[in-house]
Amino acid sequence: MDYKGIAQETLAALGGKENVAAAAHCATRLRLVLNDESIVDQAKLDSMEAVKGTFSTGGQFQIIFGSGTVNSVYKEFAQLSELSEMSTKDVKDAGTKKLNPLQRFVKLLSDIFVPIIPAIVAGGLLMGLNNLLTAEDLFISGKSVIEAYPGMADLAALINTFANAAFVFLPILIGFSATQRFGGNPYLGAALGMLMVHPDLLNGWGYGGALVNGEIPVWKIFGYEIEKIGYQGTVLPVLAASYILAKIETSLRKVVPSALDNLLTPLLTIFVTGILTFTLVGPVTRAAGNLLSDGIIWLYDTTGFIGGAVFGLLYAPVVITGMHHSLIAVETQLLADIAKTGGSFIFAIAAMSNIAQGAATLAVLATTKDSKLKGTSSAAGISALLGITEPAMFGINLKMRYPFIGAIIGAGAASAFVTFFKVKAVALGAAGLPGIISIKPGAIVSYIIGMAIAFAVAFITTIILAKREAKKEGRSAGKSAAA
Structure with missing residues (x-):
């Protein structure tokens, strides 16, 4: 392949090097931020044999060359466009500046949840495997696999433990990813997540029963009671708490003397954020998350197959806008609270x-x-x-x-x-x-x-x-x- 020729032809179709603000590549695609996408010669790109397709999303114009080819084309393209070596993150950051506020919010959710999807997928698929072993009538009439073969019961229990881990400790994953995205120390975010699922707290899934029985444990501090409730499997509380933690940390680093920074900043950040989480942020966002889940379930149950048809018709147009990434947060909550949502x-x-x-x-x-x-x-x-x-x-x-x-x-x-x-x-x-x-x-x-x-x-x-x-x-x- 004449990679230099392909790069020259591609750059010409894009409107020249003056129209290219940023460029990087992933495994199969050239990722670009263009100053003006309207001047792109789409017909010329479509006619190029090396180009497998193009699309624009999230402020980026992407050209599909395929695995292996894209590396060689990018090397020549970077020289011709006189752009220094850039990472896909650099291009994402440059593309974000071109997005409107709603698109930026959707991208924010995407940046937080996409990195933790592998852990959730692994846990979820293990959960599916456990269901295959424990579901009645699936493989054997009137019995589950473990009922027919009792020796596999502990294997199913082991798989179930592995499957639940990602959802039980979900706040740790989100705390790390969200705090990093908000500009804070991700390890402090992980520590905040650990605090929210600490074993000394009442398990979040037992909150409803404890509330009915009047058995909610509390901390009594100077006459004020703070509920000792965990946030297992929650999304909104840890997102809000991570944002507050990142802002408190970055603010403290500006005022705490450098000699005391490593000592005081983490201490005050975790302590202040923890207090705010259990007294205000957690209870409010937990209620908001429950309302969101209940509202989605109500909509699903009420509109039935008509609502399903409308959602199906609109799903691909939603993908075009990139807003489907915001559904990851909703899906994660539905799966984390599977006993209620199914x-x-x-x-x-x-x-x-x-x-x-x-x-x-x-x-x-x-x-x-x-x-x-x-x-x-x-x-x-x-x-x-x-x-x-x-x-x-x-x-x-x-x-x-x-x-x-x-x-x-x-x-x-x-x-x-x-x-x-x-x-x-x-x-x-x-x-x-x-x-x-x-x-x-x-x-x-x-x-x-x-x-x-x-x-x-x-x-x-x-x-x-x-x-x-x-x-x-x-x-x-x-x-x-x-x-």
Whole structure:
């Protein structure tokens, strides 16, 4: 490959080096911040054989080159654009400046939760494995696996312990990640999270029962009572507390003498934040989190399959804006409080949307005669079925429009079905074909049928729309020839 030639052609299509404010690369994509995206020659980029697709999100313009290729192209591109070596974080920071306040808030949530997703996914999938072992009638009529084979009972108990760890100690994970994002010391954030789940506190999941029985333990300090309640599995309390901790720490470092900084700043930061957490921030945000969860459950239970269809139709447009990252916080709370919520319905709807996007892209593969488009759509379609939709959605469906319409119709139909049958996930995972292991055992068959509906409706609708599009183009060509 002529990597220098590819870089030169790419830079020219982007409007020259004057239009490139920042550049970096990840495993497959060139990530750019452009001064003016409107001057990009999209047609030229689309015609380049090395370019597998492009999309714009979160203030970044991203060009998909593929694994290996992108490294060599970036090396030449950086020299031509006269940009120094930058990390993807540098590019993210530069792109953030171009976002509006709502987009910045969504990106903030994304920056906090995306790094901890692997831990939550690991715990969630282990929870799914435990459910497979303990669910009755799934593999053996009238029995669970551990009832049929008692020797596996302790294995299931071991897996359950491993699975629960990430959710029981969730405030530690969030405290570390959130405090780091807010500009504080992440280890102080982790210490705050540990404080919020300390074994001396009443377990947060037992709060309701203790409240009914009037058995809530308290600290009595100068005649004032502070409830000794833990925050296991919570999201909002630790987010708010981490923000306060980061601000207190950074403020103290400005006024505490450097000789005493390492001694006084951590001490005062943890002590003041801890007091505020248990007296004010924790109780208020716990109530707000409960209201949020109850509201989502009420909406899900009240609107039924109609609400599910609307959510399914809107999910992909929400992904385009990047606001789907804000749903991670909601999903985490639903899964952390699974005894009350029964799991996450958001995951099932996201999976239907991803399958539909993949099906629409594969319909393009089946109908197009363009060899480059065939190669791109085959890889992108399979990727979407496995839960990664960006190449399919941004590289194919949105550009051609009609596949995107076919995809959201398929997503709406399938989402109505899985909502009607109360399909919920007990874990985060790849929202697509591999997501089967994340679904409640009793709902796996309905999940598979839902995926089949999403694929069939999206695929058939896209083919119908493709034929209509071809007829339109034929009529337009005929008129041009006549003229």
